Amino acid sequence: MAAANGSSDLYSEMEVDAFRRLFPLRYHEQHLLKSVRPDARKLGSARDTTLALGAVASAEGSALAKIGSTTMLAAIKMEIMTPTVECPDEGSIAIEFHMPPICSPLVRPGRPAEAASVISKQLSDTILRYVVIACRCPKLGV
Incomplete structure (x- = not known):
């Protein structure tokens, strides 16, 4: 039976x-x-969330976040470089955002996802905006 x-x-x-x-x-x-979500949670309840800091030992900073069945990994690697002669008081920032093929059926192996470059640009703009604000207002501290 x-x-x-x-x-x-x-x-x-x-x-x-x-x-x-x-x-x-x-x-x-x-x-x-029925005031219930398709996964049987009540409308006002959040998914289970966990956060693990230091998930990537070779990075200067990293975090592994899990929200329900979605897992995200963020890692920061830094490198000190000599400024250019033209701009001796300025630094640079490079943001790379990777989307592996497993994250979406729209992402194909072998080439970066179209959204990755847009997200990289948005992250870079956000970080640089914060740095400019922090430089103008020492109380924020960088």
Whole structure:
């Protein structure tokens, strides 16, 4: 009898998945009417979150974050360099953002994802904006 229940559960799961793919709006509306998310969490509850600092030993700073079944890794590597002759009082910053193929079906092996360069630019702009503000306001401290 267990085999019958097992195949019945699989069939039900396949039906739900087909409905979710064919009618995504109705699928989510049904959950909202019940005040529950598709993963059975209540609307106001957050996913389980963990954070591990120092996840990459070869980096100057790193963190591994898990939010539900999503895992993210951030690492910072630094290198001290000699400034150019033209700008002896200025430094530079280079941001690289990597998206491996496992993160999205849109990312293909062998070439960087289109979004990676946009995210790298946004990160760089944000960090540089903070550095400029911090230089103008010593209380923020850099």
